[in-house]
Amino acid sequence: MFVVTIVALIFSTFTLSNGLLLDCTYSVRSHWTVINTYQCTGRIVFIGDPRNVSNVSHNHIGERNNSDVLGIFIDSQILGFLPRNIDEFFPNLESLAFRSTAIESLHPSELRVFPNLMQIDFFFNAISQLDFHFFQDNLKLRAISFSSNPLNHVGHGVFDVLDELTSLNTQGTCNSLNVNSNRQLVVNGIFNFARLCPPTFQMMETELLTGRNFERTVDQQIADRMNPLTMQVFQLRQELIELENRIAELEERN
Incomplete structure (x- = not known):
């Protein structure tokens, strides 16, 4: 050595x-x-x-x-x-x-x-x-x-x-x-x-407020709230498309 x-x-x-x-x-x-x-x-x-x-x-x-x-x-x-x-x-x-x-x-x-x-x-x-x-x-x-x-x-x-x-x-x-x-x-x-x-409780509190679990929880909550909203927007778009198609059909008949 x-x-x-x-x-x-x-x-x-x-x-x-x-x-x-x-x-x-x-x-x-x-x-x-x-x-x-x-x-x-x-x-x-x-x-x-x-x-x-x-x-x-x-x-x-x-x-x-x-x-x-x-x-x-x-x-x-x-x-x-x-x-x-x-x-x-x-x-x-x-x-x-x-x-x-x-x-x-x-x-x-x-x-x-x-x-x-x-x-x-x-x-x-x-x-x-x-x-x-x-x-x-x-x-x-x-x-x-x-x-x-x-x-x-x-x-x-x-x-x-x-x-x-x-x-x-x-x-x-x-x-x-x-x-x-x-x-x-x-x-x-x-x-x-x-x-x-x-x-300890303090460790858990710190993790909740600043840790990765908190970030994941917030992301999940945002996703949970966005999913119904996205579905509603999709449904409205579908209804709008159907309405536009009907209007187009009526205009062609007239």
Whole structure:
């Protein structure tokens, strides 16, 4: 395994005053189901804006660059959140691991920027809920871990849309599962989320007002109202055509 260790990395606080620094040790490594990929094992250096990554270390191996980085592994650092803007530096991530980082909440928009994700690992954080349709833009996911989180509420359409999901670790949550490389066991296990991890009233209210179900409901209501109106217009047109034909016949006779 090739590893390059950072010997010294000092950036001026003036040049980095707008964001976080992602301090990486780059290596070819494996984590869970993602094997032998070029990854950043790193830590977050707090400088300026406490949520946005504004720079990353550039001590890459050989001719590699940021676009070659397929994984991030952050472990045992108190953050409280998932840093934003990582995708601007590492756009091709397949594996995202923030373990024991005290992340309190996670939102679909934070993962949507990583369309190639195949694996996420949020072991031992403080995530308590997953909103409706959480992974609708991350359909390549095949391994997910929320193990040892106080996860109690999961919206509908979260795991069941992931056709490639074969590994799911939710031990210590409302639905304790530990499945590795077994699609059928995953399918059997996610069936119980609706019963064991019901969404909160606030989650349902938000979904009703802003979610895809609301859009579908409105569209259906419009369609339901338009269909009778369309039929009435069609009938009126038919009657008008018949009336015009009768008038034409009378004119011919006269």
